[in-house]
Amino acid sequence: MVTSAGRYLERSVAGRHPDLPETTSGTLRLDISEDGRTEHWYLTLDRQHVEVSRSAEHADLVVRADREVFDRLAAGESHIGTALLRNDVTVQGDIKLLMTLRRIFPGRPGARHPRDVTDSSDGR
Numbered sequence: 001m002v003t004s005a006g007r008y009l010e011r012s013v014a015g016r017h018p019d020l021p022e023t024t025s026g027t028l029r030l031d032i033s034e035d036g037r038t039e040h041w042y043l044t045l046d047r048q049h050v051e052v053s054r055s056a057e058h059a060d061l062v063v064r065a066d067r068e069v070f071d072r073l074a075a076g077e078s079h080i081g082t083a084l085l086r087n088d089v090t091v092q093g094d095i096k097l098l099m100t101l102r103r104i105f106p107g108r109p110g111a112r113h114p115r116d117v118t119d120s121s122d123g124r
Contacts, residue, residue: 005032005070008105009041014052019103022047026097029059034067045100061093063101076106 009030030041042055063080069088072078080101083089091098 005030005067005074006039006041008074009052013043013050013104015050016048017050017103018048020045020048020050020100024048024097024100026061026094027057027059028097028101029055029057029062030070031062031064032067032070033064039067043104045097050104059093061091061095061097063089063091063098065089073101073105080105 025046028043028045030043032039032041040054040056042053042057042059044051044053065083065088069078069083073080073083078088080089080098084091084098
């Protein structure tokens with residue numbers, strides 16, 4: 001995999017995310033498992049700002065999965081909703097915060113917003 005979840009979280013997540021709703025606030029803990037060990041990443045959301053730290057503290061939402069699953073999310077090869085439906089991730093806590101992860105992790109490479117795909121040649 002080209003992008004590891006840890007590298008992505010360290011380098012790309014902290015800061016302002018204009019895609020996040022202005023009213024969203026809360027804490028998320030990502031528990032990334034590999035070879036019997038668990039790595040903890042703690043995200044603090046305050047409106048459109050995200051802080052990233054390494055902590056196993058209590059969070060409003062805890063998302064657990066294997067490293068491979070988080071690496072696919074960080075590479076844009078998977079979507080958090082799809083991973084949940086496939087039982088690739090488990091969640092505990094405020095499920096409303098789960099969909100904020102789809103705006104924090106990148107989309108598929110080459111994906112475009114549906115509004116950008118409209119055909120301008122039909123005169124609408």
